[in-house]
Amino acid sequence: MTIASVGLYDRLQTELVDARRRRDELTLNTLSLLKSEVVRASKETDASGSIDDALVERVARKEVKRRQDAIEAYRKGGREEAARREEAEMAILRAYLPQGMSDGQVEAEVRAVIDELKPDGPKAFGAVMKAATARLAGRAEGAQVAAAARKLLAS
DSSP states (O other): OOGGGSOHHHHHHHHHHHHHHHTOHHHHHHHHHHHHHHHHHHTSTTSOSOOOHHHHHHHHHHHHHHHHHHHHHHHHTTOHHHHHHHHHHHHHHHTTSOOOOOHHHHHHHHHHHHHHHOOOSTTHHHHHHHHHHHHTTTTSOHHHHHHHHHHHHHO
């Protein structure tokens, strides 16, 4: 059996047990939080009650974003130690996200969207962003998509 065939939630549970055995408090606490957030999200009204890889990724992405915001706040407040802890947690959580796309790959996808839509005028950006965001959902950050769209629409 390869790692790739193991579902993210199963991997999460296995890594939780492993962290507990190693007495790795940071990993244990981070993965425990991720697991409880995933379980909570699976019980929300719009969820089917089942836990799949997409749900785990969505929750992990939300938690990574939460860490990024906290790191900024801690750095502004001069709390470097707290910021470093958040960065360590973020690294653990990122293991549950698919590899991000390079700027070149995002630009190529956005260019394809622009070629399909052939937008013109001031509303072009919104239309391109809507289509590109849907196409790249889960594979690229919104800011990365917006930067590519601005660059390509300006040229």
